[in-house]
Amino acid sequence: MSFTLPELPYAYDALQPYMSKETLEYHHDKHHAAYVNTGNNLMKGTEFEGKSVEEVVKGTYGKNQPLFNNAGQHYNHLHFWKWMKPNGGGALPGALEKKIIEDLGSVEKMKEDFVQAGVGQFGSGWAWLAVKDGKITIMKTPNGENPLVHGAQPILGCDVWEHSYYIDYRNRRPDYLKAFLDDLVNWDYVAEMYASASR
Numbered sequence: 542m543s544f545t546l547p548e549l550p551y552a553y554d555a556l557q558p559y560m561s562k563e564t565l566e567y568h569h570d571k572h573h574a575a576y577v578n579t580g581n582n583l584m585k586g587t588e589f590e591g592k593s594v595e596e597v598v599k600g601t602y603g604k605n606q607p608l609f610n611n612a613g614q615h616y617n618h619l620h621f622w623k624w625m626k627p628n629g630g631g632a633l634p635g636a637l638e639k640k641i642i643e644d645l646g647s648v649e650k651m652k653e654d655f656v657q658a659g660v661g662q663f664g665s666g667w668a669w670l671a672v673k674d675g676k677i678t679i680m681k682t683p684n685g686e687n688p689l690v691h692g693a694q695p696i697l698g699c700d701v702w703e704h705s706y707y708i709d710y711r712n713r714r715p716d717y718l719k720a721f722l723d724d725l726v727n728w729d730y731v732a733e734m735y736a737s738a739s740r
């Protein structure tokens with residue numbers, strides 16, 4: 542099984558005005574496609590051919606940096622497209638909201654800390670909600686890294702590479718993170734990932 546670039550689950554202009562058609566065209570058709578193609582080339586003839594993307598990510602961490610970078614970014618983007626939807630944001634599904642309040646104080650506090658994690662990630666990387674040891678926690682990682690290699694299961698991630706926001710927000714990364722949480726997140730998909738992480 543090699544990596545495959547999925548179709549976006551919505552039209553390229555469906556996330557406007559929060560994320561433009563131009564951003565999605567570059568981000569999906571150029572950046573994600575490059576991770577898929579480079580990952581497949583680097584995987585050829587290695588023990589990772591035929592493994593799932595999760596297995597490739599975990600197996601290459603600290604051992605095969607070029608393949609790890611591309612496999613990590615493939616995993617991250619596969620979910621990133623599904624973590625957003627047109628008319629996103631809004632209320633959280635009940636069970637997820639309850640758990641967030643329990644582990645992180647309140648939904649508002651979670652959002653503040655998530656934005657802070659994304660702003661505080663120096664250079665390229667990701668901000669996360671992840672399940673670790675049965676608790677929802679906020680994390681940040683550099684480059685293509687993700688919570689899978691830190692003993693945690695990601696349930697929401699926001700791409701803070703400049704390619705994700707510079708066309709629409711220029712250098713205003715905090716505004717992009719706020720718009721992501723308030724107007725783009727598909728909380729149903731986050732709840733789905735939370736449910737499978739807690740199984």
Ligand SMILES: [Fe+2]
Pocket residue numbers: 568572618700702704705
């Ligand atoms: Fe990206």
